[in-house]
């Protein structure tokens with residue numbers, strides 16, 4: 001794993017955006033895996049700024065998001081589809097029809113999971129997956145204990161993840177209890193992975209990834225088995241290294 005150490009969240013976001021822009025500009029066609037949550041927001045802001053200033057085009061880009069809350073439709077302000085539209089897609093020239101997020105309001109969730117995985121395969125898989133990490137080591141919504149063989153599947157969120165994400169909802173009760181998430185094996189199939197880690201809340205998870213054993217109890221630890229991972233982490237996240 002290649003580790004890039006940066007000062008703070010702003011520098012992490014700038015570096016990540018630079019990394020992504022470089023890939024997008026130099027690929028005739030590219031599929032990006034996208035993440036939501038607080039971690040990539042700064043990166044998306046930088047991508048928008050770059051698009052305005054340097055006119056980087058996303059016409060040839062396809063995206064697949066990691067996850068979506070079960071029960072929320074794409075126009076719900078807390079859905080990850082809404083997040084992606086508002087925080088990135090509405091501000092760049094990507095074709096919306098080339099952006100995929102699991103449908104949290106699908107009538108048949110199991111079928112939605114299978115269809116999402118199949119579509120991803122049909123489109124040739126992910127070239128570069130952007131990832132954040134949960135303070136319990138989750139990637140996507142794969143909570144501790146998730147099988148390394150898992151594909152896109154229905155997950156039950158842990159209380160700690162629901163609490164961490166409650167900041168976006170009016171109350172904890174409103175946070176969905178389930179989500180659709182790419183599985184660990186889906187994520188591991190990406191040709192390249194870019195993991196962003198910022199802040200002291202993530203320092204334990206990062207230290208466990210860097211120094212701990214590879215175990216399903218720490219989903220992120222699987223990344224050590226991937227041949228092409230770059231981590232951009234700030235000093236606070238690296239404090240416990």
Ligand SMILES: O=P(O)(O)OC[C@H]1O[C@](O)(CO)[C@@H](O)[C@@H]1O
Pocket residue numbers: 035036037038039040066067131132133134135139140141
């Ligand atoms: O970036 P945050 O908000 O700390 O969340 C960490 C991770 O947990 C998730 O919210 C769950 O999918 C990811 O989107 C994110 O990468």
